[in-house]
Amino acid sequence: MKHDSAHHFQEPILKYARTDFARLPxxxxxxEALNAIRQQGIGEKIVYFYVVAEDDRLVGVVPTRRLLTAPLEEKLQNIMITRMVVIPHTATVLEACEQxxxxxxxxxPVVDERRRIVGMVDVQLFTGEIFDFTEREQAEDVFEMLGFRLNQVRDATPLRAFRYRFPxxxxxxxxGTLCALLAGAYELTLARSILLAFFLTLVLALGESVSIQSMTLAIQTLRATRPTWAWFGKALRRExxxxxxxxLGCGILVSLIVWLWRGVLPAALVIGGSISLSLTGAxxxxxxxxxxxxxxxxxxxVAxxxxxxxLADIFTLLCYFNLAALFL
Structure with a gap:
């Protein structure tokens, strides 16, 4: 049964928090801290000890190495770290992963609204229980990006695999056919500047790369976020x-390459400009x-x-050929 990853990452972090840690006054x-630790006992692979005030409020953290190497008569308040990163008890799994x-x-440490420590999450839990979940979905995600689900073609007959994959x-x-027709429609433009044909594959590859990067980021965000117009506007401005x-970076670089190679400045500017425009559209x-x-x-x-x-290929070619037709 396939897990709902969006639901999983929205689960409360307290579900995964550990309680086998020592509180030290x-x-x-x-x-005194070492004696208390021996009496209380600690869980496996504990690397931090949490220091609390009289009201059980978290005031500091002492790494294991610092505790073991400090003089026995030293006060914890003198060796503890007071600038801490904590996770609120209302946080989700996704928010904890971000930390x-x-x-x-x-x-x-996981703390409540009064900054009392109520649990602890460590990297072992995340790698063992949460990141493994992500890894189990990675293979399927790759196939779904290509247009079909892995469980549809796993152990399927060649004919059945063809039926799923061909559409x-x-x-x-x-x-590809439309791109060929577009190239044919701009045959005279290509004839006027053979350099356009030399860099056609590069321009298409850059557009596809940027579109896939943006698509991947969008899909990963949509798995844990309910999209709104405000979210889309903010994400669109950022992307x-x-x-x-x-x-601009790729366009300037390719323009310099064209100019240094062939010394044709107009073609160099057109190719670089089309890259800048097409990457934004992609x-x-x-x-x-x-x-x-x-x-x-x-x-x-899947889709x-x-x-x-x-669509990225079509838009890229339209930018490429129209700019060339206008300026070459």
Whole structure:
């Protein structure tokens, strides 16, 4: 049975929090802390000890190495770290994952609204129970990006596999045919500047790469976020700005290559400009197609890949040939 990943990552973090950790009073010395640890016992692979005030409020954390190497008469309040990153007890699994990614710590305390420690999550739990879940879906995600589900073709007969896989190749065939017709329509433009043909594959590849990157980011976000117009506008502004920077960088680089290789400045500017414009459009396609399919209640992972690549190729060629026709 396939897991609902969006539901999984929205589960409360308290479901995964551990309670086998030692609370150490802030007025303890290192010797008293070690004695308390022996009496309380600790769980496996504990790397941090949490220091609490009289009202059980978390006030610091002491790494194991620091506790073991400090003088026995030293107070915990003198060796503890007071600037801590904590996870609120209302956090979701996804929000906790973000903390591990951002801060690279081995464990985080979970605290309530009064900053009392109610649990602890460590990286072992995430790698053992949560990231394994993601890894189990990665293989299927790759196939779904291509247009079909892995469970449809696993152990299927060649004929059945053909029936599932062939329809999703049709967008590629149709878009490829349309691209060929577009190239034929601009045959005179290509004849005026043979350089356009040399860099056609590069321009298409860049557009496809950016569209797939944007599509992947959109699908991953849609798995854990309910899309709204506000979300789409914010994501679109961020992605379009990124795509514009990528387009300018790639466009300038390719323009320099064309100019240094052939010394034809107009063609170099047209090729570079079309790259800048097409990458921005490809970004919009990569973000918009999964969002639209999600709004229509279709599975964006299955349908987005072929459609995104097809539309990105068509838009890229339109930019490429129209700019060439105007300026060459």
């Amino acid at each position: 802030v007025h303890f010395t290192v010797q 591990f990614i951002l801060h690279k710590f081995l464990a985080f 999703w190749l049709m967008p590629t065939v149709l878009s 379009m700005t990124t795509a514009l920077l990528l387009g 970004c919009f396609v990569g973000l918009g197609i999964p969002t639209l399919l999600h709004a229509l209640r279709w599975d964006p992972k 987005a890949g072929p459609l995104t690549l097809a």
